[in-house]
Amino acid sequence: MKKETTYLDYAATTPLDPRVLKVMLPFLKLDYGNPSSVHSVGQKAAEAVEKSRERLASFLNCSKEEIVFTGSATEANNLAIFGLVKKIQTLGFKSHIITSEIEHHAVIEPFKILEKQGIEVTYLSVDSEGRISFSDIEKAMKENTVLVSIMYANNEIGTIQPIKQIGELIKNNKKKLPSTDYQIPFFHTDAVQAVNYLDCDVNKLGVDLFTLSGHKIYGPKGVGALYIRKGTPMSPIIYGGGQESGLRSGTENVAGIVGLGEAVNQIKKQKSRLRQCHSTLRVSDHSIQRISDSMNSMSFGGRAKNKKIQRLRDKLIAGILKTIPGAKLNGSAKDRLPNNANFSFKGAEGEAMVIALDQKGIAVSTGSACSSKSLEPSHVLMALGLSEEEAHTSLRVTLGRGTKEQDIIKILKELPSIVKKLREISGSI
């Protein structure tokens, strides 16, 4: 990558935090042991994996036995969905499962596969800002609903779902699965995009399954994790040597797991540091109170931590809407991750804007990195009720820890002329 690249695609992936790299390196060089080996070389690696598991448990407020490391968040989502349904199938129970229309492909595709296999599936629609309604969830739940999977925050438009309230709703509707001790439905959330910014206490949220990824939180690629609440039915989807309590066979990615542990540790440290700093401030000013109220879906520490990112993101949105005629913000103004902006510019195609910005040294994306090579318009934007043209003319800009004022100034300088030129080329000026 060129040194001067302005990276504004943090929802696709984040750079590795140097502190994370530092703790990973020994396990790529000297401490190469297999955690399953009983000798001291192996046990050193096993110890590191367990330490990382403790860090995740502390971050999520759960016990370490409830954490399973996987090869990616996609794999964690697959395990949550297929693993739970498979286990329940073995009990001879006919399942119904619920998700939303705007989930990441890593959730939608497993649902589609299960649907093809004869499992009853409900896809909840969303409103024009990407929010799921409580009454829709309530209406969708049936006697045989075993799983509800709702993402914490959307990867394309950043819309935050009220997971805590949905958790309560599901809890109030739980019933006993006949001839078992299981209380159905179970609640899964894909929290990949939320971990940096929102409260991840699984008990406060009331979730049974929680997916997170390493590389979206300044950790390494090739590692993810699934929180599985004790007592949740689960079958493995990968078989072999029985690692991870039999739920995920395959020799552990030790360096990756260590990196993931350090990445969440850094987020936790930052949150508690800012919590301390926040508590020394007397919240006497009415306006501060108002700001706090308007951001009540974020964790306490998270609010302060993300202030800078949010300020820059707001500057970006205001600047774009002001300087580009016909620009439209997709998603919610309020229930939104602080680092996400998503626009539609009629007459300028998304991929063309990405390529043109890349020529100027700015990295952004269309809908999502994984679907950028697909010709279909974004399923998320279509679910909001956008037209196909609006969906094809969208651009996602996502900020992160490394984003500076200059980066925003640069994209605000370059994008208007790119949109103008593309509109000239398409004849829609």
Add this chain to the structure above:
Amino acid sequence: MKPYYSKKAIQRFTNPKHFGNMKKPDAIGEVGNIRCGDIMKIYLKVDDKKGKKIIKDISFQTLGCAAAVATSDVICDLAKGKAFEDALRIDYKKVTDELGYLPAIKIHCAQLAQQGLKAAIEDYESPNRSKLRGIFSEKRLSDKKNNQ
């Protein structure tokens, strides 16, 4: 590994030579659909002498990805000055070759450019040509008015 787009494709996309609306075109070809994200219009000025039809001028308007813009520009380059029968022989592979290469998923953009040119020539040959053209230009005018 080759970059996603060739240098030539990027150059064509960032500096297309033939884009723009044409005043009083002799024919218009419109192909593509918004679901796939590409809409391409090819405009022709035709020199029609003694039954020999030559593309005197050509331009395009494309709402689409970088590849769609680049292939539109290339097809205009290749067709300009050519007689209809020669222009119809321009294969999409020729368009791709001009760009060096295209990612597999973007080959359809070169095909779209070939179809766009063909559609424009067919429009010229069609008995309804003038009528169709009238609709296009009226629609554009009304679109413009609506935008103002």
